[in-house]
Amino acid sequence: MLSAASLGGTAIATMGDRSSMDIFDFLTASFNLLPAVLFFIGLSALALGWALNLVNWFMPISAMLF
Structure with a gap:
């Protein structure tokens, strides 16, 4: 979960305002792999x-x- 949160935070910081994804989208994607x-x-x-x-x-x- 920590790796998904850090990956999501990095992706959101890199994409800026160009994407509609938020950190919870990355967390739910990581729970699919659990x-x-x-x-x-x-x-x-x-x-x-x-x-x-x-x-x-x-x-x-x-x-x-x-």
Whole structure:
């Protein structure tokens, strides 16, 4: 949300009075992307957790201590 607000603020400052868009248009556009962002965050957490579990299965922590 912070990135959408900064992007919107920058775009509005650059466009000046030539556009009818306001900051809320950029915020609503960023909320449209929220499900995709949450999906990829969950997918990366799943892949990272699965990879770490696989490494731990092949090489347990107790074997690394000795």
